[in-house]
Amino acid sequence: MQVNTYAMFSELEKNLGQHIALTADELDRVKRHFVPKKLRRKQLLLEQGDVCTRMAFVTKGALFSYSTTEKGSINVVQFAFESWWMADLYSFFTQEPSKLTIEALEDCELLLLKADRLEPLLVEVPAMESYLRILYQNAYVALQRRMEETIGLAAEQRYTRFMERDGHLLLRVPQHLIASYLGVTPETLSRIRKQVS
Amino acid sequence: MQVNTYAMFSELEKNLGQHIALTADELDRVKRHFVPKKLRRKQLLLEQGDVCTRMAFVTKGALFSYSTTEKGSINVVQFAFESWWMADLYSFFTQEPSKLTIEALEDCELLLLKADRLEPLLVEVPAMESYLRILYQNAYVALQRRMEETIGLAAEQRYTRFMERDGHLLLRVPQHLIASYLGVTPETLSRIRKQVS
DNA sequence: GAAAGTCGTTGATATATATCAATGCCATTC
DNA sequence: GAATGGCATTGATATATATCAACGACTTTC
Numbered sequence: 001m002q003v004n005t006y007a008m009f010s011e012l013e014k015n016l017g018q019h020i021a022l023t024a025d026e027l028d029r030v031k032r033h034f035v036p037k038k039l040r041r042k043q044l045l046l047e048q049g050d051v052c053t054r055m056a057f058v059t060k061g062a063l064f065s066y067s068t069t070e071k072g073s074i075n076v077v078q079f080a081f082e083s084w085w086m087a088d089l090y091s092f093f094t095q096e097p098s099k100l101t102i103e104a105l106e107d108c109e110l111l112l113l114k115a116d117r118l119e120p121l122l123v124e125v126p127a128m129e130s131y132l133r134i135l136y137q138n139a140y141v142a143l144q145r146r147m148e149e150t151i152g153l154a155a156e157q158r159y160t161r162f163m164e165r166d167g168h169l170l171l172r173v174p175q176h177l178i179a180s181y182l183g184v185t186p187e188t189l190s191r192i193r194k195q196v197s
Numbered sequence: 198m199q200v201n202t203y204a205m206f207s208e209l210e211k212n213l214g215q216h217i218a219l220t221a222d223e224l225d226r227v228k229r230h231f232v233p234k235k236l237r238r239k240q241l242l243l244e245q246g247d248v249c250t251r252m253a254f255v256t257k258g259a260l261f262s263y264s265t266t267e268k269g270s271i272n273v274v275q276f277a278f279e280s281w282w283m284a285d286l287y288s289f290f291t292q293e294p295s296k297l298t299i300e301a302l303e304d305c306e307l308l309l310l311k312a313d314r315l316e317p318l319l320v321e322v323p324a325m326e327s328y329l330r331i332l333y334q335n336a337y338v339a340l341q342r343r344m345e346e347t348i349g350l351a352a353e354q355r356y357t358r359f360m361e362r363d364g365h366l367l368l369r370v371p372q373h374l375i376a377s378y379l380g381v382t383p384e385t386l387s388r389i390r391k392q393v394s
Numbered sequence: 395g396a397a398a399g400t401c402g403t404t405g406a407t408a409t410a411t412a413t414c415a416a417t418g419c420c421a422t423t424c
Numbered sequence: 425g426a427a428t429g430g431c432a433t434t435g436a437t438a439t440a441t442a443t444c445a446a447c448g449a450c451t452t453t454c
Contacts, residue, residue, distance in 0.1 A: 075349040090338045133326055137286065137290065141286050141290070143340050146344065147340060150347055152266060155440080180348075186401080189402095190404080191404085194403085194404095352411070371432095372431080373431070381411070383431085385412075
């Protein structure tokens with residue numbers, strides 16, 4: 001598959017630059033550890049039961065991850081749009097089988113970093129250690145806020161908060177996936193929306 | 198207040214050693230950035246509305262953090278026992294007022310790292326960058342699991358999972374705080390426990 | 395272009411959990 | 425050692441949300 005890697009790497013470069021300063025040489029070394037990949041809508045990057053062997057940086061399109069219940073319904077764990085990272089970090093670091101599936105929400109262009117490349121990368125370009133620290137730090141803070149809201153707020157308030165913060169996502173994400181992300185059924189979200197408007 | 202700093206720093210040293218390798222000199226430099234502090238049960242390390250100016254490493258005892266609803270009830274966000282870290286990272290990094298309160302669950306001995314000491318520490322001892330990355334990484338993975346369970350499981354299953362993983366905490370944490378942490382009322386948790394046993 | 399699937403909505407009902415209220419049990423305090 | 429306050433339990437009831445079922449509007453597939 002032919003991929004326009006220039007635009008993809010410039011998206012990564014932009015994101016790195018927002019957090020750390022790299023020399024041209026370092027940037028070059030960083031890039032060499034990534035592999036580009038395209039994914040069509042509904043294709044899977046990771047299937048439940050497989051080991052998550054790579055982290056994905058989204059340069060175009062969108063991914064989402066979810067777990068599957070015994071009854072066959074899904075629970076959305078995360079969305080990832082342009083300039084976001086996606087992986088099942090638990091599986092990635094332990095190399096145990098993943099309980100999550102990662103699927104393309106839209107046609108995607110990704111830069112993949114394989115697990116066995118992470119250590120060499122961090123050794124070669126120590127600033128990446130700092131980049132990852134900041135990345136996790138922000139991800140943790142955001143997730144904790146979500147956790148607080150999920151436990152502390154009723155469904156309607158969770159929805160309105162989500163709207164305020166991430167309302168633009170509503171245009172790109174089917175409503176039933178947002179419902180799942182918020183921890184309610186599609187029916188309930190539909191009724192909430194009617195109430196709110 | 199007099200504090201036995203030897204035991205406290207050895208707890209920190211042990212924890213650092215589990216993740217990174219430091220020379221004696223580096224370890225020494227690290228220690229210099231920390232300030233010991235004791236806290237009695239029910240005393241506050243951080244009060245809602247104040248800026249979180251320091252991260253706490255627990256060497257003895259336990260802390261917990263919570264937000265307060267308009268109705269005056271609380272939502273437990275996190276517990277921290279020996280060798281765990283506690284802070285409101287959002288406030289710590291943005292220096293905006295915290296929405297969380299951090300309280301001593303038991304008499305505590307803490308090592309505090311002030312916000313303005315973090316950067317100097319990371320510059321002086323770059324391996325600490327790696328330590329923090331691993332710390333956040335693990336915290337993020339654990340929090341994501343909790344998030345999945347909170348959204349995907351009924352209260353009874355959340356409780357039994359919690360028991361399996363953190364059952365030993367039941368001896369140190371009042372039941373109504375565990376209820377809050379699990380996202381249910383104390384009454385509901387009481388009934389669940391009766392059912393389960 | 396018909397057929398099949400996907401998605402959002404709406405209604406009727408079921409269920410889990412919250413809320414309110416009362417009680418008893420401890421531990422702490424004076 | 426009486427009194428107080430915090431905590432867990434239990435019962436009765438209320439409420440939010442899930443579940444089940446049906447329908448219509450679209451889109452995708454063949």
